[in-house]
Amino acid sequence: MKKPLLTVKDIVQITGITGRTLHYYDRIHLFKPTHLTEKGYRLYDRSSLEKLQTILFLKELDFSLKEIADILKLTKQEQKQILKKQRQTLLSKKQRLETIMAALEEYVSGNDISNLQIFSSSLPLKEQYANEARFVYGETEAYKVFNETLEKLSPDEKEERFSSMEEIFKQIASRIHQDPSSDEVQRLIEEWKKNLMQLMPCDAELLACIANTYKFDARFKNYFNQYSNEDLADFLYSAIMHNING
Incomplete structure (x- = not known):
């Protein structure tokens, strides 16, 4: 039995992405529909859904859309190497954010700004x-x-x-x-x-x-x-x- 195709509405419900964003991804050739109906409606097969979920995942990891497009062209092994480096970058950002939050608490508590750990x-x-x-x-x-x-x-x-x-x-x-x-x-x-x-x-x-x-x-x-x-x-x-x- 032929697998049913997904509409834009289906994709939106499954992933939470907006229809406008989906159309934009199509326009920049990042994620294109599998089929177009005679009336121009976009349709997607189940395998393309995995690609979109990968795109959304990489976006959450702070990659730009251009970087994501380049990453998708790489082999799985090459992608893993890039993700390992990104993990270290995100850890540094996490530590920095934790420092900022701690400094905010100190400042609200009345600590002098020049002594805040944000400047450490x-x-x-x-x-x-x-x-x-x-x-x-x-x-x-x-x-x-x-x-x-x-x-x-x-x-x-x-x-x-x-x-x-x-x-x-x-x-x-x-x-x-x-x-x-x-x-x-x-x-x-x-x-x-x-x-x-x-x-x-x-x-x-x-x-x-x-x-x-x-x-x-x-x-x-x-x-x-x-x-x-x-x-x-x-x-x-x-x-x-x-x-x-x-």
């Missing part, structure tokens, strides 16, 4: 710099260069640049029991300066401004202190100031 290590270094650059550098030539340099970098280059900075901070954290003026620590501060100067020109005054921000701005302070059980932000301040004045 939940933000990667590149976001901290992007969020704070204008505050730290002001409308200076250095800030303009910083912005222009970031715009010229590809996403991979940005990731590599900031990953390198994070690695330096981790190495400094492992030497937190040394004197900030020690050769090892100062060598790492020189590496940090070299990386920073690839993004923007830095004189002693600007470096001191950055050092003060690391120490006194709760957002940076919380970020850096994730790398150590002790006050890494204060240690960085001392090491940078020695480098400037040494």
